[in-house]
Amino acid sequence: MPDTTLVLGIETSCDETGVALVRVGADSDELLVDAVASSVDEHARFGGIIPEIASRAHLEAMVPTLQRALSEADVDLGEVDAIAVTAGPGLVGPLTVGAAAAKALAVGLGIPVFGVNHVIGHAAVDELVHGRFPERVMALVVSGGHSSLLLVDDIASDVTELGHTLDDAAGEAFDKVGRLLGLPYPGGPHIDRLAREGDPTAIRFPRGLTAAKDQATHAHDFSFSGLKTAVARWVEARQDAGEEIPLPDVAASFAAAVADVLTAKTIAACRRHDVGTLVIGGGFSANSQLRELAAQRCAEAGIAVRIPPIRYCTDNGAMIAALGAAALRRGVRPSALDLPVDSSMPLTTVTL
Ligand code: KG4
Numbered sequence: 001m002p003d004t005t006l007v008l009g010i011e012t013s014c015d016e017t018g019v020a021l022v023r024v025g026a027d028s029d030e031l032l033v034d035a036v037a038s039s040v041d042e043h044a045r046f047g048g049i050i051p052e053i054a055s056r057a058h059l060e061a062m063v064p065t066l067q068r069a070l071s072e073a074d075v076d077l078g079e080v081d082a083i084a085v086t087a088g089p090g091l092v093g094p095l096t097v098g099a100a101a102a103k104a105l106a107v108g109l110g111i112p113v114f115g116v117n118h119v120i121g122h123a124a125v126d127e128l129v130h131g132r133f134p135e136r137v138m139a140l141v142v143s144g145g146h147s148s149l150l151l152v153d154d155i156a157s158d159v160t161e162l163g164h165t166l167d168d169a170a171g172e173a174f175d176k177v178g179r180l181l182g183l184p185y186p187g188g189p190h191i192d193r194l195a196r197e198g199d200p201t202a203i204r205f206p207r208g209l210t211a212a213k214d215q216a217t218h219a220h221d222f223s224f225s226g227l228k229t230a231v232a233r234w235v236e237a238r239q240d241a242g243e244e245i246p247l248p249d250v251a252a253s254f255a256a257a258v259a260d261v262l263t264a265k266t267i268a269a270c271r272r273h274d275v276g277t278l279v280i281g282g283g284f285s286a287n288s289q290l291r292e293l294a295a296q297r298c299a300e301a302g303i304a305v306r307i308p309p310i311r312y313c314t315d316n317g318a319m320i321a322a323l324g325a326a327a328l329r330r331g332v333r334p335s336a337l338d339l340p341v342d343s344s345m346p347l348t349t350v351t352l
């Protein structure tokens with residue numbers, strides 16, 4: 001590998017078209033540009049992502065976003081040494097648009113392409129912000145589609161999934177509770193904002209999979225659908241009685257339950273596996289209740305916690321370029337040029 005290598009990252013697994021450039025150095029990697037185009041506004045009136053709309057938006061945004069990234073970084077396409085693209089998990093149509101662009105660029109430029117795992121990318125992006133990972137880290141990846149606890153021995157090749165959500169992802173639970181509280185889509189950030197004005201101890205909502213009986217089989221797994229139902233019942237009962245809903249208190253009590261379970265289980269996993277560094281990634285790591293509780297509990301437990309700034313927690317090209325950079329550094333074999341996309345790519349697969 002020459003002194004520095006330039007990796008182009010392409011992300012299209014959901015509703016964000018992300019293109020980023022990362023310069024891989026001997027000791028650290030530098031993010032040169034992170035261009036994102038979002039189709040989130042086009043989905044808002046449907047209350048969820050419509051895959052066909054997302055696919056078309058990616059098609060329209062791909063070339064302009066690539067051009068914007070190159071021009072902002074003042075880089076010629078010919079200077080790029082390798083491409084990383086999200087191969088999964090995600091929506092198959094959107095993934096296919098990104099993969100087609102990556103393959104076309106790889107063939108045209110005669111450079112390798114790595115099809116990488118989106119969820120693991122959410123953890124990898126932190127290396128661009130806080131430097132390369134120590135030998136072993138725990139990663140909590142929480143988004144609208146995933147809530148996974150990963151033991152990371154090598155971000156490019158050795159990731160073990162310790163647990164995941166059995167039903168709703170944390171962000172998904174927030175979005176569903178947001179809908180039942182009448183908040184705009186996506187509800188997550190609105191609940192976060194409301195929760196800051198409410199009392200987190202006002203209502204005692206259930207903590208899924210934290211009973212003694214769950215420890216044997218689901219110590220590191222999550223479940224948020226019971227909590228969501230409990231919030232719905234609580235709200236319905238007040239509505240039926242003609243009472244006003246104390247939205248800030250409901251939001252704060254609900255957000256506290258989610259943050260409590262996520263942090264308690266993650267810290268228990270760190271202790272069990274003797275891990276001193278926790279990385280939190282994914283769109284839901286923007287959540288202030290989670291950030292605050294994680295900082296407080298990790299400080300008490302002597303665990304260093306690394307959370308990237310919010311703009312790197314939501315979907316972007318930087319996370320994919322970061323994982324591609326790690327794969328390149330580790331000498332991981334590139335993907336075949338006919339690399340498939342895998343909408344349910346398992347977390348055991350870092351690169352295809
Ligand atoms: O990672 P991401 O951008 O997309 C997925 O891959 O899912 O995550 C988006 C999810 C949505 O469910 C959104 O409501 C949630 O993260 N989210 C939040 C906050 N910001 C984004 N949830 C709670 N509090 C926030 N501040």
Ligand code: ZN
Pocket residue numbers: 118122143282283314315
């Ligand atoms: Zn994501």
